[in-house]
Amino acid sequence: MKKIAGSALGAVVVLGALSTAGAWYTGQQLPAVLETSIQQANEDMGKTMPALGLSATIELVSLERQLFSSNARYRIQFAGSLDGESPSNFEWFVTDRIEHGPFPLSRLQTLKLLPVMATSNYALERSPELEKWFAGSQGGAPLQGQVSLGYDRSLSGNLRVQPLQMALDEQTQIDFSGLEIDFDSSANVEKISASGVMDSFKVTSTLATDESMRLEFKGMNLTSNTRKGVSDFYLGQNEVRLQQIELQIGESAPILFKDFVQRDETSEANQQLSARYSYDIGMISYQGNDIGSSQMLWTVKNLDAAALQSMVELYGSLLQSGKVDSESGMPQLTDEQTAQFKTDLEKLLAGKPGMALEKLAFKTANGESSFSLALDLDKPVSFDLPAPELTKQLIAQLDAKLLVSKAMIGDVVGVQATIAGETDKEAIAQQATMLSEMASGMALASELAVLQGEDISSSLHYANDQVTFNGKQMTVDQFVALAMSSGGGLAGMGDDAPADDALLDESEGENTLQ
Structure with missing residues (x-):
């Protein structure tokens, strides 16, 4: 012992x-x-x-x-x-x-x-x-x-x-539950992982109209897994999830955005950076009525890492020295810094960078509408060219597409009627059908859209000073002329078109929405 x-x-x-x-x-x-x-x-x-x-x-x-x-x-x-x-x-x-x-x-x-x-x-x-x-x-x-x-x-x-409860000013109050983040990193912060949670963050304020406004974020979780790339930019994934975002103006019912998810992902290849940013809302609700879900996806590609790093460092040094205008955000550059910025910009454009709104969509029970826009850039021969020629050389190509679901229009009209207190389902269905067909007719009459199945569609492709619009090839000037004439015709149609009340009055008996 x-x-x-x-x-x-x-x-x-x-x-x-x-x-x-x-x-x-x-x-x-x-x-x-x-x-x-x-x-x-x-x-x-x-x-x-x-x-x-x-x-x-x-x-x-x-x-x-x-x-x-x-x-x-x-x-x-x-x-x-x-x-x-x-x-x-x-x-x-x-x-x-x-x-x-x-x-x-x-x-x-x-x-x-x-x-x-x-x-x-x-x-x-x-x-x-x-x-x-x-x-x-x-x-x-x-x-x-x-x-x-x-x-x-x-x-x-x-x-x-x-946790925090405080007044920012006489009109604005914050109520914050607190935030906790746990993290780990390798030596020299080469790799970082983190996770965090927050119960709620609420802002209440009085608007210029003397109405109250309340914005509340509930149930946040965040995760991050990144590593430092060859270019010293951090690569990897980040995600933020919110169970609900609630917005209320005055005494009206709050608008609820449920299951919000924001993700971003950055990658690197051949000394060029690419990134994806997505935003999803699982459901938008008002007065207990589910309206629809929404999705947005942005991407950027072919960003020269060295040129971008040099531009960021230059901007950082200007911030530290107070050489950035607080209102416009524009830096005050010396001749030497201007030359450096121009060199970096030329190198960035030489990599043929691109940016795209790959998807902006709204989906209801029976249909989905979407919009996309992609822009690829190129290095011009000179930045001293006249503006039209400089723009022509800067834009390598542009693609845009709009798709509007007639069924989605009907769903939205139906939800609006229900929120307004209408109970006649047959009358609501007739109104939804009538307004979706009217929207389709006006779009087709303007020649700015075509019918693709049950969807109203419009597409545009530009490259080499040529436009392909809804499948038809034309010059830029011809496209501008078409857009202006069609827009004028659509405006005229809008003046002559019957008002909604008149359209509704055409319905008879129990099918008329009062």
């Missing part, structure tokens, strides 16, 4: 000695580790923040080292504007209690037994500029979290934005 006790005591002594030695080692290495991490963070933010209209830098203000822990203080300086209208330069301070490894107490308390180099416990510091935010968070640090640094320089931790 004495031998067992002696062995256990010896193990504790050895473990304590190793922990003390590890803590001392961490304390010695900490300044260099922090400096490297801050430098890396500043480089990464310099490449990504300009896309948000901001620039930010982190600075280590102080570091007090002890044997088992250290206290650090950082300054984060921001410049730019998130809304494009309110330029500001402000700074936040963050306090950090750093527990030295290999076995920080906070990790042992949560049964995380793998050794780490250090664990950071950070929190936003109170200041006069942030007083309203702190007060709205019941006085605690509204932004805080914990990050552990592994001996392989990997990171794992969390970020917590505390």
Whole structure:
């Protein structure tokens, strides 16, 4: 028994000695580790923040080292504007209690037994500029979290934005349940994965019409899996899901957007970037009536990574130096910077970039309508060409297609009638059929559309200064003339067309909608 006790005591002594030695080692290495991490963070933010209209830098203000822990203080300086209208330069301070490894107490308390180099416990510091935010968070640090640094320089931790109730101004109030994000990254932040949850975020405001407005987001989940590519841009997938978005104006019934999903995916091949951005709404409802679902998909392709990176870095440097107009967002360039921007733009266009609204669709119970638009660009011989010739050389090709479902028109008319309180199903069906046929007739009479089965369709293709419109080839001038004459004819038809009330009055007896 004495031998067992002696062995256990010896193990504790050895473990304590190793922990003390590890803590001392961490304390010695900490300044260099922090400096490297801050430098890396500043480089990464310099490449990504300009896309948000901001620039930010982190600075280590102080570091007090002890044997088992250290206290650090950082300054984060921001410049730019998130809304494009309110330029500001402000700074936040963050306090950090750093527990030295290999076995920080906070990790042992949560049964995380793998050794780490250090664990950071950070929190936003109170200041006069942030007083309203702190007060709205019941006085605690509204932004805080914990990050552990592994001996392989990997990171794992969390970020917590505390619940918040506060008035932005006399008209606007925020009620926020809080946000929690867990994340992991490999050494040098080469790979990042994250997940987060939020229960609700509600904004109530008084509009200029003195009506109240309420916008509420409920049940958010986010996931992210990205890696740094050869071009230093982060590639991979991000997804945000919301169970419901609720919008209410005045005393009217709220509009509900259910099962909202936003996804983006970025990829890289042959030093060119491509991306996809999709937005889906599972169902739009009003007064208990399901109206339909919606989908939007954007894509970009063939973006020269080096040229894009150079343009982003230039914009970031201009933001930091206050050389970006707050109202227009346009940068103030020197002659040298103008030449650099022009070189980057030429390189970007030489890659033949393209952008497309691949699908904008609205689907009801019996039909789906959609619109698509794709634009491919090319490098012009010169940017000094007259505007018409420059446009002709910039646009390699353009494709557009509109498809309107007659059945969808009928569904929408039926829902409108139901919301208005109509109960005669036969009369509602007749009205829906009549209005969908009228829309079809007007579109066909204008020569801007054709009938494709039970859908009204219009298509346009442009390339090499030639237009193919609804299957017919013509010059650009001929197309413009057709569009103008058809538009005028359609407007005239609209003047002569009977009003909806007159059309409805033609229905007899019980089939007339009052």
